[in-house]
Amino acid sequence: MWHHLDSELEERLLSGALHPDDAPPELRHLARVVRAARPQAVSGSPVEQSVVSAFVANAPGVAGQVQLVGRKRMLTKFMTVKAASLAAGLLLVGGGAAAAATGSLPASVQSGLSGGLSHVGISIPNPHASEQGKAHAADHGSTGAGNGSTGANHGSAAADNSQAGSADLYGQCTAWTAVTKAMANNPTAAGHSQADFPKLAAAAKAGNESIAQLCATVSRPSEGSTTTTTSTTPPTGTEPTHPTGPPTSVPEGPPSSLPGNAGSHAPDSTTHDNSGDHGSAGSTTTTSASRSGRGDGSTSSNTAGGAGR
Amino acid sequence: MEEVDLEAALQAARSGDDAAMAVVFRSLHPALLQYVRVRxxxxxxxxLVAETWLAAAEKFGSFSGGxxxxxAWIFTIAHRRVIDHYRRGGRRPTPFVLEETPDPAVPDVADGVVDGMTSDQAINRLVAGLxxxxxxxLVLRVVAELGVDQAATIMxxxxxxxxVLQHRAIRRLRSSLSANGELDVSGRGRSRSGGRRNQR
Incomplete structure (x- = not known):
């Protein structure tokens, strides 16, 4: 006499939750087969590498960043390309890369380059950063102290010219990265070739690797320095983020400096120090917004887009 | 792999972590392959499985969910890829037909030994003659570990x-596989062979 097959028993059987020892005798063997039918994770598939690469290239996080860049204002986009082109041209002139990377260019040029490259996420020292930090602190009250210290870091980095020789490769990589990013943001612009970066191309060829791989291993010249404790802190990544909420207190009395001076520093300092933070936050927002029209991740919404046809 | 780990791996993969994506791939690829092999x-x-993965990769940027x-998403794509396969060839899926010659790698059901069988062998026993x-x-519920609603959406x-389909399948398997693993030869036309199906 067989047991009645109710839906609960079937669900336990199919989900593997029904242990063969607990199963009715006529289902004991089937329960074993069901439990054995669940495949285990395996590696070594010939298509694994290509599949993983394709997924990573199209990952929502990566794609979201691209979407954010695409939605920047056109003026910002053009300015980014212009700044990157100007910076790349200057950096390619005899040792300019190393000089800029270590902050040893004339203050006006160094400041302009720092501001221009900050638009494309490249960080080089800004001799005015310390003053900008102070002005920023004055604008935002106590929360601006972090930016002030950031400026101090830049100042100390700019003062360190002793590593200019070893920083040549780093400067070249910085320029190459800037141009690459600018071209990625502006597909209609003419591309660059390895011939534009002969030193990088030669170094990469000597190491039997691509320029991208080579630059990924080149560290900032100031890293590893033991001369001062402040100069070992990279200018990006560890600083406090730019305050986005309302100020906790309202300054009273007349401003201590002209609005034009403080205002001109604010965008530079903000973009330069916190571009990564803003980028990721914006990415999340953009991605979420773009999905809002497709539902909340239900199977049906993904199914509709997943036909792949 | 624990489901919670796979959840974390998927979320990391969404941010571009290739190692995490490899974990997701290795976890789901065997089940996906078995599903397509059955159909x-x-x-x-x-x-077909490779096409499924690459088609999913193209849409990964718009995927949301856990x-x-x-x-469900990846198996839906696989389901449609199989349909496309038959459509391209101008053929229609045919009922599973067991080979006349048993696959020596797949022990006969009547051998009565279940423990120690591979996943391939177990799946063969599940779907043979269905x-x-x-x-x-059965494959969507057991191998892909999907729920009734998800299987319904896919199919x-x-x-x-x-x-109803899973109930009939279980009843059929219950009658064909006795408690000790021996084949019920009085069953409804099941073969004694555990060989491969789909020789279309």
């Missing part, structure tokens, strides 16, 4: 129809 010619299964959603829709439901049927 499509064995020789074409590898290519591991359960991802499972009509295609019942076999597909384009109602949840009630899925429950």
């Amino acid at each position: 499509a010619p064995y020789a074409a299964a590898e290519d 591991v359960t959603d991802f499972r 009509p295609p829709d019942q076999a597909e439901v 384009g049927k109602s949840p009630g129809a899925i429950r």
Whole structure:
């Protein structure tokens, strides 16, 4: 006499939750087969590498960043390309890369380059950063102290010219990265070739690797320095983020400096120090917004887009 | 792998972590391959699964949801790839037909030994002799670890129809596999062979 097959028993059987020892005798063997039918994770598939690469290239996080860049204002986009082109041209002139990377260019040029490259996420020292930090602190009250210290870091980095020789490769990589990013943001612009970066191309060829791989291993010249404790802190990544909420207190009395001076520093300092933070936050927002029209991740919404046809 | 780990891996993969994506791939690829092997010619299964993964990769940027959603999504793509495969060839899926010559790698059901069988062998025993829709439901429920609703979405049927199909499949398997693993030869036309199906 067989047991009645109710839906609960079937669900336990199919989900593997029904242990063969607990199963009715006529289902004991089937329960074993069901439990054995669940495949285990395996590696070594010939298509694994290509599949993983394709997924990573199209990952929502990566794609979201691209979407954010695409939605920047056109003026910002053009300015980014212009700044990157100007910076790349200057950096390619005899040792300019190393000089800029270590902050040893004339203050006006160094400041302009720092501001221009900050638009494309490249960080080089800004001799005015310390003053900008102070002005920023004055604008935002106590929360601006972090930016002030950031400026101090830049100042100390700019003062360190002793590593200019070893920083040549780093400067070249910085320029190459800037141009690459600018071209990625502006597909209609003419591309660059390895011939534009002969030193990088030669170094990469000597190491039997691509320029991208080579630059990924080149560290900032100031890293590893033991001369001062402040100069070992990279200018990006560890600083406090730019305050986005309302100020906790309202300054009273007349401003201590002209609005034009403080205002001109604010965008530079903000973009330069916190571009990564803003980028990721914006990415999340953009991605979420773009999905809002497709539902909340239900199977049906993904199914509709997943036909792949 | 624990489901919670796979959930974390998927979320990391969404941010571009290739190692995490490899974890997701290794976890789901075997089940996906088994599913396609049950529904499509064995020789074409590898290519169809590769096409499925790459098609999913193209849409990964617009995917949202957790591991359960991802499972349903990837198996839906595989389901449609198989349909495309038959459509391209101008053929229609045929009921599972067992080989006359048993595959020596797959022990005969009547051997009565279940413990120690591979996943391939177990799946063969599950779907051997079942009509295609019942076999597909069992694979989606057991191998792909999907729920009734998800299987219904993938197969384009109602949840009630899925429950009926799985109930009939279990009844059929219960009658064909006795408690000690011996084949019930008085069953409804099941073969003694555990060989490959889908020789279309």
